[in-house]
Amino acid sequence: MFSFELLAKEGEARAGRLVTPHGPIETPSFVAVGTQATVKAVSTEDLRKIGNQVIITNSYHLHLQPGEDLIEKMGGLHRFMGWEGPLMTDSGGFQIFSHGAGKEHGVGKIAPIFPEEKDRGQHLNSKKGKPLVKVDEEGVEFISYLDGSRHWFTPEGVMEIGRKLGADIIMVLDECTSPLHDYHYTKAAMERTHRWAVRALVEFQRTCDNSQALLGIVQGGAYRDLRQESATFIADQGFDGYAIGGSLGRSKEEMHQVLEWTLPILPQDKPRHLLGIGEIEDIFEVVKRGFDLFDCVAPTRMARTGTLFAKEAERFRIHILNAQFRDDLQPIDEGCNCYTCSNYSRAYLRHLFVAKELLAIRLATIHNLYFLESLMRQIRTAIREGRLATLSREWLSLV
């Protein structure tokens, strides 16, 4: 029920087709983030009209609310959220990390994300001094950020959650490390992640009915030998695809290094997913390195604060609350054919944001997602026609 076909290559960039039981995904593809079984502020009908191909939900969040048992009882995630297309679900390893070591170290995926908390010491991940997250060989124990209840994730348990949710593509449980973890800890965590990957695969194969595919996740922090060791080990297990997980270093340069060390080791004939990267400037970078799928909350999160994609703007974005847009009759982006740009002016969008009207957020989200999908369509066509380098130069010269 799954297949992955490479249709064209330009350098390391690949145009392909990933077929799932809920339809094909033309790659490379952006994966819209629908953490809580909804892409924030838009409906699945909006997403179909935008041309979005695939959504990634989050097992950690859905386990806490409304719970995988409820979703299974409601007929699975596709039916529950009204989305008939391909669905992925992340294991929640990164979310557990970001409430645990990430918070403790005051860091996010690349750069620090909690700068104001950086220097507050070792027990920032708990209000009462007890850690919110505890990792051992068996799995991860964590406390719900919603109600303080205790939860326990194991590699096998996460496979069961994935099976109950019924997403087409699920991921193994991994342990994310922070760029502030030392070599010794990063190596130990990576080795544990490898043992977890083997356990997950055994459990997956025991219960698998061929309606789901399983991605393995490469860890190893920003250390060359660890990333190479991890890529080799995970690739050897024969997963249906591969994700590069974890903290990707302290800068974009370090991230690029991690990708350079890792990608050549992964099999060519399986899809590769990059977790949590998706700003416009990064997209050409990750496509050129040979990724087929990538997800990121940035486009939808930016939309909610009025930061909107526009081709001819600095860093491809305008901030619609700026006074200069007060009486601007133009659409957000002149070349964009999205619902928002086809019907509304910058002036109206700005008014909605100033007046704190909810419609603002939906219209902005539709635009940002459509803008990205439109770029991805251009990128796929360019790869098939051997024009990716040209397209990339055209866009990046605008930055």
Added chain:
Amino acid sequence: MFSFELLAKEGEARAGRLVTPHGPIETPSFVAVGTQATVKAVSTEDLRKIGNQVIITNSYHLHLQPGEDLIEKMGGLHRFMGWEGPLMTDSGGFQIFSHGAGKEHGVGKIAPIFPEEKDRGQHLNSKKGKPLVKVDEEGVEFISYLDGSRHWFTPEGVMEIGRKLGADIIMVLDECTSPLHDYHYTKAAMERTHRWAVRALVEFQRTCDNSQALLGIVQGGAYRDLRQESATFIADQGFDGYAIGGSLGRSKEEMHQVLEWTLPILPQDKPRHLLGIGEIEDIFEVVKRGFDLFDCVAPTRMARTGTLFAKEAERFRIHILNAQFRDDLQPIDEGCNCYTCSNYSRAYLRHLFVAKELLAIRLATIHNLYFLESLMRQIRTAIREGRLATLSREWLSLV
């Protein structure tokens, strides 16, 4: 460019057609409230699909943000907000009242709306002891709730705002009184409202290009002789239609009395609008008394808190956050054909509300508006077929 035709009567209830430069309105019709040039949480495309015929915006709010000059520059309200159908705009008299005497007296349209502030004395309408609203013969001075700036509304100025906004149907500036105002004050305010109505009409006729219609507003509080005097005076001016404004007494019974005193005096061949009434239980009441249009924020406001219309529920509403809906696969209302009911379960809606996802509010608003529109279609058909009494019995027996 305007016409109003009565197609059928059953008792005092009327089925008609109000033609505007932006299309016809089949009456009786619910008017969706789009205070700030958007019906909260839905797009105009949503409203077209719902079958909504007409939107009412608010001159007071739009004057404060983004300002009528900007909207005129952007091509008028229709173009600005992307709505090609009929538009009304309220003058803002009630909003000024609710920040002034309404707050001071701790009362709303019928029942108290600020119970917690009721006993705090005379200067509740200002944080510094100065009143936020000052009414004199010339007009109303008030302070913006947004930024503390001073504004001045006159009957003539409100006509100019209406002209700049470009709504099809505009309303005169009136002074709303509270049920706690005595006979003497209510009479004085009514007489001032009458002088303002004459001034508004003179200004309207001076600048009118036949693309807009003007409604007069009847005041007079809960006093029989004043309501009758006001209805007689306002009807004599020859407005394009009539609205019953102001505070309608202390109870639904007092409101019904006010309507009984007033409606027989208004001309049969002009549309009648009731400002701010629109819960399901009230709809049959106002239709049977001969209203053609009515607006209310209740359906959209209720939606935002998860209170959803359902025919077979107590008071025609369910609260979706109730635990009983946790695993309920049914749509909100079994007989409803709205987008929400066609695609999503109560369980999913409840999950979205619990998870504080924005999609919840849009889906709930679409449902409540569609449910009302669907009821209004049934009511119009029933009047034309002489079955309103039967339809009303069928619904009200469910309460």
